[in-house]
Each structure stands twice: as structure tokens, then as C-alpha cells.
Amino acid sequence: MANNGIGDRVVDNGFESLHEHADGEHELEQNDKKLKEEEVSVERVFQHKVVPSWRNQLTLRAFAVSLALSILFSFIVMKLNLTTGIIPSLNVSAGLLGFFFLKTWTKFLEKSGMLRQPFTRQENTVIQTCVVASSGIAFSGGFGSYLFGMSKRVADQTSESSDFKNPKLGWMIAFLFVVSFLGLFSVVPLRKIMIIDFKLTYPSGTATAHLINSFHTPQGAKLAKKQVKVLGKFFSFSFLWGFFQWFYTATDQCGFQAFPSLGLKAYHNKFYFDFSATYIGVGMICPYIINISVLLGGILSWGLMWPLIENKEGDWYPKDLGDGSLHGIQGYRVFISIGMILGDGLYNFFKVIIHTFFGLYTHVRDKRRENVLPVDDQDSSLSLKLSYDDQRRIELFLKDQIPTWFAIGGYVAIAAISVSTLPHIFPQLKWYYILVIYLTAPTLAFCNAYGCGLTDWSLASTYGNIAIFTIGAWAGSSHGGVLAGLAACGVMMNIVSTASDLSQDFKTGYLTLASPRSMFVSQIIGTTMGCVVSPCVFWIFYNAFPDLGTVTSEYPAPYALVFRNIAILGVEGFKTLPKNCLLLCYVLFGSAILINLIKDLLGKRGRFIPVPMAMAIPFYIGPYFAIDMCVGSLILFVWEKINKAKADAFGPAVASGLICGDGIWTLPASILALAGIKPPICMKFLSRATNERVDAFLGS
Secondary structure (H helix, E strand, O other): OHHHHHHHHHHHOOOHHHHHHHHHHHHHHHHHHHHHHHHHOOOOOOOOOOOOOHHHHOOHHHHHHHHHHHHHHHHHHHHHHHHOOOOOOOHHHHHHHHHHHHHHHHHHHHHOOOOOOOOOHHHHHHHHHHHHHHHHHHHHOOOOOOOHHHOHHHHOOOOOOOOOOOOOHHHHHHHHHHHOOHHHHHHHHHHHHHHHHOOOOOHHHHHHHHHHHHHOOHHHHHHHHHHHHHHHHHHHHHHHHHHHHHOOEOOOOOOHHHOOOOOHHHHHOOOOOOOOHHHHHHHHHOOHHHHHHHHHHHHHHHHHHHHHHHOOEOOOEOOOOOOOOOOOHHHHHHHHHHHHHHHHHHHHHHHHHHHHHHHHHHHHHHHHHHHHOOHHHHHHHHHHHOOHHHHHHHHHHOOOOOOHHHHHHHHHHHHHHHHHHHHHHOOOOOHHHHHHHHHHHHHHHHHHHHHHHHHOOOOHHHHHHHHHHHHHHHHOHHHOHHHHHHHHHHHHHHHHHHHHHHHHHHHHHHHHOOOHHHHHHHHHHHHHHHHHHHHHHHHHHHHHOOOOOOOOOOOOOHHHHHHHHHHHHHHHOOOOOOOOHHHHHHHHHHHHHHHHHHHHHOHHHHHHOOOHHHHHOHHHHOOHHHHHHHHHHHHHHHHHHHOHHHHHHHHHHHHHHHHHHHHHHHHHHHHHHHOOOOOOOEOOOOOHHHHHHHHHHHHO
16 A cells, blocks of 8 residues: 555656656566565465365374374383483474375375375374374373372382372373363364464474475475385384394393493493484484583583582481482482472473563554554555465465354363362362362463464473472372372363464464364364373383383383472472482572573573573483483484585484384383293493402302
8 A cells, every 4th residue: 555655646746757667666566576475385386276175184094094103102202201201393203104104095095096085285284183182192191290100109219108099091091081171172262363363483383384285295295205215214223223122131220221331430320322212313303402401411410419419428318328219319319300490490481471471462552553544454454464375374274163162161061070070080189179270271271372382382391380389288288289289280281281282283284274173173083092092001111111110210200200299399398308408409490590591681692501401301310311312413413514405304204213113112122021021131231340259259
């Protein structure tokens, strides 16, 4: 409208030739703009392809592939959950493998003349959504945190061991079915506000959508085929490497994971390369700063702090308590890491909340300014602003509405069922505690979904920790406050986690023209799969590895102990801490806040500042996995220097193959353990002096 207005004023002044020249320039500008838009437009590439109805996007073949991939990814997430708790985004792997399996399926049917419905990017989006929703339950289900933290195995390592609830397949599945769907219904009425009105970016959802869109172009399909081949090669290598390593692990502290690659003294302080294909792959996916942060945290704790505190044995804490007692060195390891985790979590919580409210204020203010304009001008200016892609996407995103009454009714119905059934699973969790959570949860779910859209950071664990403190303190130690707090954490985490996940998927669906209804239904089906698959996978681990959750185990489940001790702190206060531990907790808590503040104040240069949450992870379990992750980073860094284009194209596929192969090896390894079949060889490394004593003993 501005150009037309200027043209009119020029004509009125008599400069007709200038007006014609301006018109010509304006037409050229419009043509250039149109050509540029066509060059970058995604939807013009697909404009001749019919978008299937939302029902046709939901196919049996898509859910069959989703189920197979859900089992695979649940094993991967469970292994990561029970080892270090670092879980990278697996959306790329899910999208890539979903594309490969269904493309192979449809090509076979096409050759045999039996193909009725072609494979579309919308169907690919449904698979990715379903798989991520299902494997996401392996994280939000708390198998490596609050849920396993209720068990006697973890309780025996704490000061409060009388209050426990051992895992059973029946109640775990029932619990997940009751709490895992509420977050989906809470965010559905806000989908238009989040995606269209506020135009939130949701970086992970956007990246996944671009990936799926590229797969379904001719060039993208060729690249995807090559990526799958690379993934398959490294999957096979990783699986076979896991199988080879198994032969040397007859007992604990045996095998390649006990290789003192940096020396025996370093090995004693958990500094060694353990030949884990999983964490090399994780290191290739995670940003460099995360890997460096984990290594720095390991050096700070196991290289400096713990050796210094061990010198205070007999002064700060009693001698001969054993490595597992929380009244000894283990107490410092656990509680100081908790201090750092809480400092980082609370800083990011308030940061995202401030971002959320500031963003809401900005959107409301801009909306009011827009409403001042005349209606005709507003409509025409909006049509000029919207590209072809946006018009097409908005049209289809608003086409298949999910009624608000359905979302609200579903939330109320599930909440009512939950309030009446959860106290039967956890008698310590009273019905009025649950009611309070469900009254506040929609607001917190919105905050998490909105914050995730701005920052790509889901704070589900932080919201869960808030629930632990509030409900645990409310219940008190005499009324099972520890279990009540952990159960409340599970309820809250599932709601806010699934809310942000669904919002990410709505963004992916918006950019691939997948219907919101198909996204919602696939999320429901994926969550249903996860509520059954994830507990079964955890049950295999729980029964196959009797030392699961202990410090010396291959699967120490570090966050289970952390979450339980957070619950104990919330109920009992700080009286259980060893001498000077509280002071060190305060120092690390404040340091985490200060580091984050400096990181944000430095802006772009802040990317070189370490991340406190990542630094806190090795405080308890050691930095051995950080060595693996840094090796993965180094491989990717060198590869990028040699050939950046190839590294960008195939790096995620190599990483996914390493993670998937090693992750799926845990299934046969668990089956062998359940069958009582033990590896035939123990490979151990001894110092020269110890070896001489062993030789002398055996010789005698």
C-alpha cells in the first residue's frame, strides 16, 4: 500500500513520467520477489501432489513401522537413561529410518503392482511423531529417575530406606496410562496461538520438518538413500563391536570398558576411554560445548574436588564408611551435583518464564497496534506479508480442527480417572495433592510449550523437581513424603513433557502439511505404544542386571539416586548432609547461576562458556563417558575440516548408526543375562606390583 500511495501523490504533482518509471521499477521488484520466492519456496515443489486427507495420513503400514522403530528407540533411550542420563535428539534418526522402511515397502508393492497409496511426507511425519512420542515415554516415564528412585535398590543407598516401592510391570503400565495423556489435551486448544499467531520457531520441530520435506524431493531421496546406507554400515559395526566386547565381561570391572587407557591412577579416578560406540555417537550429535562441559565437570570433580575431600577423611566424615555411603565421599558427590543441577534448572526456569511473559506481552502489544489499522488495509497488508508457503500451510493447518470442547472434556475426564486411581497405586499421594497438580498443570504445560518454542529447551525435569519439593514437604516424612514427592514429580513431568513434544510435532506437521488431527492421533497412538513398550524394556533391564542402579553397575542410573535425594531434602531438610557439604552445595548452586548469567550477558561469545547442567552430570558417575563423547566431537571436527559438506550430510547418519547398533545390542545381551549365559573371559588390567603378588599367590 505504501508504494501505491507514493505513486498517487507523484501523479497529482504532475510528474507522470516519474510515475511510469516508478511503476516499471515496482513491477520489476515484484517479479524479482516472485522469482526469489519460487526459488526458495518448498510448497511450490509439492504443489502438483495431492495432500491426503487426515484419515489417509494414518495408515496401518505407518503404525507397523512405528511400532518396530519404537522398540528400537526405547532400548536406546533406556540404555542412555540408565547409564549417564544424556539423551540426544533422535528425531533425525526416526525420520530417516521411517523414510527408509516405508520407501522400501512401497517400492516393493509398486513393482508387484499392489501399491494403492503412495508414500507421502505427511505419512513420514506421522511415523516420526509416533516413534518420538513412544520413545519419549522411556524418558518422561522416569525409569532412570523418579520411578526407579522409588525402588529398594536405590533406597538402600540413601538415609531414608524404609519408604520404597519396587517396580512391577502392572502398576508401572497403569501409572503411565493414567498420567501420560493429560499433557496432550492441555496444549491442543493453544495450537493455533503457538504456531500461527505467535509464530514460535520450535527449532527441533522445524529442523525435522525440513529434513522430511527434503527426503521427498528427488535429490533428497537420493541423499537419504546414501545416508541410510551409511547408517546401516555403522549400525552393523556398532552391533558387532558390542557383541565382540561381551566375550570379555565375565564379571564386573572386566572388559574393554575397564581398559585403563590413560593409566591406572587415572582409571581409579574414572578417567579412561571405555570404547563405547553409543557415546562416541552421542558426542557427534551433541554440540561441542556440551561435550567440553562434561569433560570440564569431570576434571573439576574427579580430578580436583574428590581427591581433596578424600584427604579430609576422618575429619569431615568418618573413616571406613565404604564408597556407597551418603555420609561419606558419596554424599559429597551426590549432593554437590544436585546443588549444581538445581542452580542451573532454576536459572533456566526463571529465564524461560521471563521470556514467555515478555513474548506474550510483545505479541499482545503488536496485536493491538495491528487492530488500529483500517480493516481493508490490514487484510491486504497481511496478504502481501504472507508467502505462498505460509498461505498454503495456514489453510491446511486450520482445515482439520480439533474441537476445543473435545480437548477440555478429555482433560477433565482423564484427570477425574487419575484422581480416583493414582491413590490406589501410591497411597501416599492423596487425591487432593493430585487435584492441585492438575489445576496448575495446564498453565505450566503452556509455559513449557511456549518456552520450548522460543529456546528449544524443555524444562520438564525442573517442573518435576518443583513438584517433588512442594508435595513432599506438604506430605511430610511421617506420611510417606518421599514417595509422594517422587510420584507427584512423575505426574507433573509427564504433563509438561508431552505438552512440549506435541507442540514440536504440530510445528513439524504445519511445515509438512500434515493435518493437526493426524498429528494428535499419531501422538496418542505413539504414547499408547510407549506406555506398554517402555515398562517392558525397563523390566528386561531390571531383571537381567541385578546390580542395576548401584555405583559399580554397568547401568548405575545416576539420576534415580539424585531424584530420591532431592525428595529427601524436600521432606527432611539438610540434616542428612556430611560436614561442609551444604556450604559446597551453596557455592556450586551460586556458581551455576553465575555461569549462566555470564553466558547470557556475553551473547554470541557466550557459546564458549560451559553449561553447568552438563558439568554436573559426571560429578556422581565419573568422566569416563566424557572421554568417549569428546572422541566423537574430535572425529566430527576433523571430518568437517577435511570435507564439511560430507560431514554435514553424513555425520548424523554415522552417529545414529553407532547409537542404534550399540543400543539394540542390549536386547540380546539382556536375553543372555536372563538365560544365565555368562561371557567366557574376564579381561582385567593390574599394576606390576599387584600382578607380582597375584603370580606369587597362584604359584604357591
